[in-house]
Amino acid sequence: MSISTALTLFSNTTVSSQNQARVKIRSNSIALQNVRNLVRTVGVSSISSSPVESLQKGNWVKLICGASFEDVVDIRNLSLVYTLAGVDCIDCAAEASVVSAVNEGIEAAIEISSLPRPWVMISVNDDEDLHFRKAEFDPEDCPADCSRPCQTVCPANAISLQDRNSTSQISFGANSQVGFEGGVLTERCYGCGRCFPICPYDKINVVTYIRDANATAELIKRDDVDALEIHTSARQTSPFKQLWDGLQDSIRHLRLVAVSVAPTLxxxxxxxxxxxxxxxxxxxxxxxxxxxxxxxxxxxxxxxxxDIGEATITSMNSMYSIMEPHLHCLNLWQLDGRPMSGDIGRGATRASIAFALRLAAAQGRPNGFLQLAGGTNAHTVDGLTKVGLFRTSSSSKNSRDEKLKVGSSNPPNASIAGVAYGGYARKIVGRVLSTMQSHHSAVCIEEHPEHLLQALREALALVGTVKCYDPSPFLLQ
Structure with missing residues (x-):
């Protein structure tokens, strides 16, 4: 589905008709009661708190839709499911249509069960970054007998190759005299890079881009964006300063500014x-x-x-000194241990935990909450607990606006304030969304409460590792 088609379909079913969506939810109230019962039984409402309180307690959870993922249909449904699961923040691409999709999902979730509203965060970059890239290739250049490993390895189902003479996908290794049609579904590709090295003919290219600062500033000024995340290499601070200066007038509208940093290995x-x-x-x-x-x-x-050495801490302090004069809100450091790998398996989270362990113990690091990302999955909290970093109370203090004070110091060995889940979170719920879409033409997951219930169980089991929900409802699956 192209982005224009998806947007049209999305607009027809949700964005342009909120009242119609509410009527549909009410008409399904009996079927949705099981969803409400699950939320109540797990105790999401009683455990949920404001995003600020979650950061202070150390049980902040963020859903990462993807800085380059722009499938508004999936994003809307992911936002609905994870809002019901009690996340504190939903991070998405800095595109107006994507932000609208996130907010539509949140509103639909609140219609189903009254819960605290998560913050909406947009992600931008100050230089080339692997989160801001897309795969690209011409399917007509692909040999007709290619086994299409790129399509198999793609975690986002963002590559579709079909026989040009058929509407169905060709069989493995089929030998056709004509090429393929299809290729990369740009709105679904989020730049994980797994297809680049696996192409046997080296035909996949990388397209990188940088989000426009002026467009980002206008987006921040909307009343439905709460937070900003800046992805930076930290190799030099001049691109960071240029971006920050370009956003300066809009920063006052935010409740949180996050900076994503990755380790040098x-x-x-x-x-x-x-x-x-x-x-x-x-x-x-x-x-x-x-x-x-x-x-x-x-x-x-x-x-x-x-390698959390002097250079890393110096870069972080330099960026903080650039932000501080106009920083009147919370600030957070996202520790991107092993980017876009959480869906791979248990081992992927080790880099994230190792990065967090070393940085939490580093002397002289700047003010700000610490949050894990990159390789995070269902095994992350267990790993954090084993190294003594998962605690349900964080003494980080860094906000004027939220009854905290900017400029106060974090204690040595500060606990982690929370965890962000990206690829793994999308994978476990995405399986349900794919099944629903293969059986039904409907876009909105709440129109099929049996699928919503299944997706919510998956989301609660993941978010619950941080929020410490009552596990008994999951044992009854």
Whole structure:
């Protein structure tokens, strides 16, 4: 579905007719009662608090829709489901249509069950960043007998290749005399990069972009945007300052400014040992074993660790000094341990936890709450608990507007204020959305409460790892 088609469909069913949507929800009130009962039984309302209080308690949860993900239909439904699950913030692309989709989802959720309204955050970048890129290729250039590994590996179902002579997808390895049609669904691609190295013919290109500061400033001034996240490499602060200066007049409208920082990695050799001369590359989390050619054959076990050194802290302090004169709201550092990898498996979260552990203990870091991202999934809170970083009370104090004071210091070894879930959160609910869309033509998930109930169970199980919901309803699935 193209973005224009999706927007038209979305507009016809939701955006342009809020009253119609409310009537539909009321007409399904009996079917939706199971959804309301689940929210009540789990205790979402009793545990939920304002986003500010969640940051202070250490149980802040953010849903990352994706800085480049622009499928407004999925975004609207994801926002509805995770609002019911009790998230504190929903992070999305800095596009007006996407922001509207998020807010529509939130409103629909509140119609179903009265809950605190999560903040809406938009993401921008100050320079080239892997969160702000798209895959691109011409399907007509693809060999007709290509097995299409790019389509298989894409976690967002953003690549669709079809036989030009048929409306159905070609079979694996089929040999056709004509090329393919389709290609990358731009609105669904969020730049994870998994298709780039897997193309056997090296035909996939990377298209990068930088969000326009003026357009972002106008978007912030809307009454439905609460927070801003800036993705930066922190290699140099001049692009950051240029973006911040361009946004200055709009910053006063925000309740939170977040800066996403990623670790610089270094490799440490731990040991080596003799091994059979078999080519082997094993990657599990941060542990990698690489074969060294030549007799005798050795395997070196190495660990990639986040380098939280003086340069990292200096960069963070430099960015904070740029922001501080016009920062009249909360500020947060998003620790992007292993970007866009949470859906891969248990090992993906290790980089995120390692980054958080080292930065939380770093001396001289600037004021601001710490929040995990990048590789986060259902195993993250368990990992944080094991290293002593998951606590339900954070003493970070950094807001004038929210009864906290800007400029106060964080204590050494401060606990993590919360966790952001991206790829994994979209994956577990996305499976339900895909099933619904394959069986029904409806766009709105609340029109099919059985699918909403299933999606909500998935979302609650994830958000509940941070919010500490009552697990008994999940045991009855």
């Amino acid at each position: 270094f490799v440490q050799v731990l040991k080596c040992f003799e091994a059979p001369p078999v080519l082997s590359t094993i990657i599990e989390g941060l542990i990698c074993r690489f074969r060294v050619m030549g007799p005798p054959t050795f395997y070196y076990q190495v660990v990639s660790l986040p």
